[in-house]
Each structure stands twice: as structure tokens, then as C-alpha cells.
Amino acid sequence: MELDMETMAASIGVSVPVLRFLLCFVATIPVSFLWRLVPGRLAKHTYSAFSGALLSYLSFGFSSNLHFLVPMLLGYTAMVLYRPKCGIITFFLGFGYLIGCHVYYMSGDAWKEGGIDATGALMVLTLKVISCAINYNDGLLKEEDLREAQKKNQLVKLPSLLEYFGYCLCCGSHFAGPVYEMKDYLEWTEGKGIWATDKGRKPSPYGATVRALLQAAICMGLYLYLVPYHPLSRFTEPIYQEWGFWKKLSYQYMSGFTARWKYYFIWSISEAAVIISGLGFSGWTESSPPKPKWDRAKNVDILGVELAKSAVVIPTVWNIQVSTWLRHYVYDRLVTKGKKPGFLQLLATQTVSAVWHGLYPGYIIFFVQSALMIAGSRVIYRWEQATNMALLKNVFALMNFAYTLLVLNYSCVGFMVSLSLSLSEVLSMRETIASYGSVYYIGTILPITLILLSYIIPAKPARSKARKQQQTDKCQLAADFFGHSDIELAFCHVLLFKVCSYNATLQVFWGVASKSRKVEGMFSIPNKKSIGGAGEGSVNNPEEWEVRPGGMLVQKRDLNSNQSCVPIPTIKIRVKYGSTYHEIRISSQASFGELKKMLADHTGLHPLDQKLIYKNKERDSKAYLDVLRVKDGSKIVLVEDIASKEKRCLEMLKTTRIEKSSKSLSQISLEVDKFAQQVKVLETTISRGSKVQLVDVENLTGVLMTCLVKLDEMVVNGELKLQKTMLEKKVQKHIETLDAMKLQNTIPRRNGDKILVKQNDQHSIGKGQKVQIQEKQKSLTAQRPMMQQTRMQSDSVVFTTKWETFE
Secondary structure, eight states, rough: HHHHHHHHHHHTTTTTTHHHHHHHHHHHHHHHHHHHTSSSSHHHHHHHHHHHHHHHHHHHHHHHHHHHHHHHHHHHHHHOOOGHHHHHHHHHHHHHHHHHHHHHHHHTTTTTTOOOOOOOHHHHHHHHHHHHHHHHHHTOOGGGOOHHHHHHHSSSSSSOOOHHHHHHHHTTTTTTTTOOOOHHHHHHHHHHGGGOOTTTTTOHHHHHHHHHHHHHHHHHHHHHHHHTTTTTTGSEEEEESSSSSHHHHHHHHHHHHHHHHHHHHHHHHHHHHHHHTTTTTEEOOOOSOOOOOOOTTBBBHHHHHTTTTTGHHHHBBBBBBHHHIIIIIIIISSSSSSSSOOOHHHHHHHHHHHHHHHHHHHHHHHHHHHHHHHHHHHHHHHHHOOOOOHHHHHHHHHHHHHHHHHHHHHHTTHHGGGGGGGGTTSSSSSHHHHHHHHHTTTTHHHHHHHHHHHHOOOOOOOOOOHHHHHHEEEEEHHHHHOOOOOOHHHHHHHHHHHHHHHHHHHHHHHHHHTHHHHHHHHHHOOSOOOSOOOOOOOOOOOOGEEEETTEHHHHEOOOTTOOOOOOOEEEEEEEETEEEEEEEEEEETTTTTHHEEEEHHHOOGGGGEEEETTTEEEOOOTTTTTTTTOOOOOEEEEEEEEHHHHHHHHHHHHHHHHHHHHHHHHHHHHHHHHHHHHHHHHHHHTTTTTTOOOOHHHHHHOOOOOOHHHHHHHOTHHHHHHHHHHHHHHHHHHHHHHHHHHHHHHOTTTTSSOOOOOSSSSSSHHHHHHHHHHHHHHHHHHHHHHHHHHHHHHOEEEEEEETTOOO
């Protein structure tokens, strides 16, 4: 077997350890597929942990699992012993051990001899351990102090040791990523959240898996084709020093372009493995019918990298999941609340990324250089946004694109060669600086120059029109509701509504402020100990547990069960609304949403328009009273949510307008279908060689033109617009058929007889109505080019892309 491995390795030009790693890495795809067949929650966690440990042992040896065990146990111990600071403790302990491994393996000869070690997998594992500890720490913070990402990923309950190991080693996903959250892993394993199948929709991963595998094959094929022509080793050869400036610069681009396809191949394989397991599912699209999205495992956007219009967008398309981790757990947490992030936060984030990759000079120089690259691209982008001239905008956009291509490939010279040459060569400080100096440090001087110019030529962004457009939309909806065609009159209605709402809000808050001292005395300070959760002796039966809002795992409530003889107590709550108090009797285990429904009967406020404030904090409708320690005699303040009421009214107006348009469209469709039968009868008569009354043809044409006028006067969007267009084409087709009948009916017969058209005064349409229809036809014909031009202008949308990712 060893001889076969050596033969296979020699045939593809790699060492035996690297070949063994590649085989185990590709094996993560069938291993992840078998996870779908494992029954039960505990069995899935066991399979995830065992398969990951086995693949690590086959790839790197037994010592790799020992290395993985150290940060995993350090993080879990910190979460158990000291939860308030477990996040920062795990961060420094995890990175400290990772740096030690980087130093240890950097001093060996494994890389020089073509070997491979477990530091790459340890890097991914470290990020998982740190994120789990920080999210468990976030479970103690107040909800108003959390960002949206923290609210989504926070852990209220400590995961079990088996769940923790399964998350860290899941099916070999730690080999090359992607990094995902503990909460997502638990919901995926337990079939909850977006993975719940109770809605009858179950996404199929096979199409997305085949796409990822085809992408991996194309990437490997391009890499094998290009690497002989642009090897990274040429940077240390004398022939490179003999080239001119432009040839060196172009070779830097081509060598970086070639080396990147190797990373695309690795990430495509890991994406296929995570997708086929089902963990890569990220929700459904809003299209009709909805389609599954598989973005959770996506680690790179190939076209986004190679055709990046700005350096700011690079972190969002290259190593996507790690960039997301750095933003949530480093960049955002370095920004002081209420202040704007600056260059220091960006530089600190890039430094952490450099240390995470390894303590090599090439890595550190690259990430410091990338911070300058992004800052320089921001300057060009601000200049682009500050001008209103289309020509200058295009010039700045082209400048930013060329700048990104130049500086990106210049900066990555010290990074891309890390797996191709020995550590003593290009990754050394001297060789990295020499490669930059060969092109006169253009990729360093240019960003610094742009940063300095930003202080001399400050950019003042053009005023946004989003708020003005939003106000115009509200006025248009109000105009439709109140029956006015004048937008200015509708604006008065909107303004009057806002003034009344603002006055009511002042009255409510005036009453609350006058009793502020009494309220502070009424509300007790909550205990800092964790609430909820199961004891150590609980039975691990998944059917006996449920997840509360916020992610807390508690024992499932069964109101129909007779196992407990203790009845659910009813409590009395005093709710203050304005200057009035309402006493509500409700179950102690009810939710705040149920309380809002009961208050709607007493106050007349819609449940969606209510804000319940308990202990100086607004409470979510999904939260439970007993979990938040609402007891008998507790006091809650009710405030009207003006923004929610306004939003609900606008949605109601929009829905009413859509329903009205849909009803009108249905009526016109029924009329057209009735007239279509008459057209068919006339067409059948003429096809048999008979003649028809000319007045019947003209009358039918007139009523169809009336339908066409009604359709052109309608303004609809979405599916209704498509139905309207199809109905217009249908009416026009019938009118064309009638015109053809009219022409055919006027052709003289072979015997020379003319068709006698009888003028009948008893027409279904009178002379005056006929003249009115003809006038509408002429008006429609004259206005149609203008209407088409207006419609084209209204349908055109100006797309802008905000590359300021970190702001």
C-alpha cells in the first residue's frame, strides 16, 4: 500500500503526506453524506465528533487530535468555571496555543521536505472554539447592548460536552472550513430553525453539490494548466531581476492569478462536503416558487475576487466565513458604542488575521499592506460618491478597479508562495521586501499617497434622496386612501397623522416620567444567576424539551398531561396605559404576546401597536412571563408604538390598492373573455363564406378598445403587471382579428355584387357613445408614446454598490 501511495504521489507531483491529506479531505464529502442517514440527535453528535477525529488521525497522525484537544478543553473549561469572562479568556488562550504551534512547526523541516502538519485544521478549530465561548458570554448581556449578530448567535444554555466536540470536529469540516456558529450547528442537528421540516419543504442538496464539484474540477484544471508557465519560484531566480518594470508587474499579476485557483479548488471541495450534509442550507429565496439557498458554506466568490471593483469588497468575497468571523468577533468589538470605526480598528483586525495565518514575515507584511490597500480604495470610493458628474464617476470607478488589481497582486506575493517554497526563501523578510522593491514599492506608495491626499482633498458625499423618496411614497399611498389626486394635499394628511401621533406619545411619556422615582422603587434588580435550563440529573430525551425564545433549552410544557398535580397559577398584573391602570389576570406561564391580546380588549390598541415595558426594558412578544420573573402584583407600562402603527397603516393602504387593482383586472378579464366568444363566432361565420354585419364588427371593436383604455389607465406592479401586459396583448390580438374581418368582409364577390351594409339605428352602442369611444382611441394613440417614455423612466433604477464594508 505504501508503494502504491508513493507511485500515486509521484504521478501527480506531491509528497505522500500531502496525498494522504488530499484523499482524506475529499473523503469528507461521502462522510458528510452518511451523516444524513444517522438517526437520533445524540447519535449525530457522536458521528460528527468520531468521523472528524478519525479523518484527522488518518491525515496528520494521532498527535493532531491531541493538539485539537487542548484548545477545545481550554475553551470549555473557561465556559464552565468563569462565564462572565470566558470569551476573552478563550480568545487569548486559543490564540496563544495556536501561535505556539505555529512557532513549533515553523522550526521543523516538515514543509521543506514536502510534508504537512495539522496547523491549518487547528486554525479553523481555534475560531470555532473562540466564537462558541464569546457567544456563551453574550448570553449574560442585556439585549439592548447586543448587536444583531450577537442576538442571533448568543448561547443562553451551555452545550453538552458531546455537542461541543461534535461542533468542533464535525465530519472533518475543520480541515479547511468553513467556520460556522454553535447555534446553527445545534439547530441543524436537532432539525429546528430553517432546517425544520414541519412546513413540508425539504431542500435537496444534490444540485448544489454537483455545482460545487464541477467548480472544483475546473479550478484544479486551470491551476494545473497555468502553473508550469507562472511558477512562484521564479521570484528568486536571476532571470526575474533582469526583466523590466512592466514585465515584473505583469508577472506578479499572473503568478497571483495562477496560485489563487489552488485555493478555489480547496474551498470548492469543502463547500460540497458541507452542502451535501445539509448544514450549508441558509434559507429560501423570495422568488415564486421559492428556491433553496446554500450560502452558508460558500467561502469564495471567484468572479468577485478576480473582477473586484474595489479593494474594500475583497474581504467579503475571499475567505468569506473567516472575514465574517473577524468582523463579528474582532472589528465590531473594537469599536466603541456611538463612535465610528477608523483605520486603527481595521489595522488591528488585519493584524489578528496575520497572526492567525502564521508568524511568517510574508503573512504579516501582506495583512498590514492589505489594511493600507483597503484604506486607499475607500478614498477613491468617497471621491466617486462626492461627484455628481457621470463621467467623473466612471473615471473614479475605473481607477478603483485598476488600483485594486495592481495593489492586490503586488501585496499577495509574500502570501501566495507560502505553500510552494521553503520557509527560508520568499517568506523571509529579506526576500519579501526584495520582491516589493523590484517594482519600486508601487503597491505601498500608492495607498499611502491616496490616504494623504484624502486630508488635502476631502470628499463630501452627495445628499441622499432615499428619505425624500420614502416620503413621496407615503404621500402617494395617502393620496390613494383619501381619494385625492393632489400629492400636496395628501402630504397634509400624512403630516397631520404624524403630529397627532407625536402628541399622544408625549402624553404617555409625560405620565411615565412623572412617576419615574416610584417606578424605580417598584422594579427590583434581577439576580445575576442564570435562570432556566435543566439540572444535572435531567433525562436527555429530545421529546421532553423545547427551545424558548433566545435559545434556552427547557423542559417541554404539556398542558394536557396529568403527570403533575400542581396547577398552573394565575397572576394579577397591573398595566399602566397613560394615566389609567388595568388589572389583568393571566397565566404565569403565558407570553407577552398573549398579554397584548388581552390588553387589546381593554385599551382598543392593536397587539402589533403595543410596547410593553417591564423593568425599564421593552419585552418581546415571544418572551414568557415566568422566564422574565413577572410575578403576582408586578407592574408593566404600556406604550403605543407609533412607528408600528404607521407602518401597519401604510401596509394596509398598499394591500387595499393591490386588491382594488386585482379586482378591476379580473372584471376586465371576464369582459374580454365574453367578447372573445363573439369574435370567435364572427370569425367562424366569415370562414364559412358568409358575410357579417359591418356594424357588429365596429361595435365589438369599440368595446374592446374601451377595455384597452381601462387597462392603460391602470398602474400595477409585480404579478399584476404581468397579467395586465398579457391581457393587453390578448385584447390587441382580438382587435387585429376584427380589423382583418372588416377588410375581408369588404372584398367584392366574384359575381360583382357588392356587400350591402344595412344601417340600423337600433345599435347596442349609440352614436354619441361611439363618438366618445373614437375620441378615447385617438387620445390613447396620441398619449401612448408619452406613456411608454414615462414608464421607461419610472422603471429605470440606478444601482449603487456601497463598498464601505467595514463602516
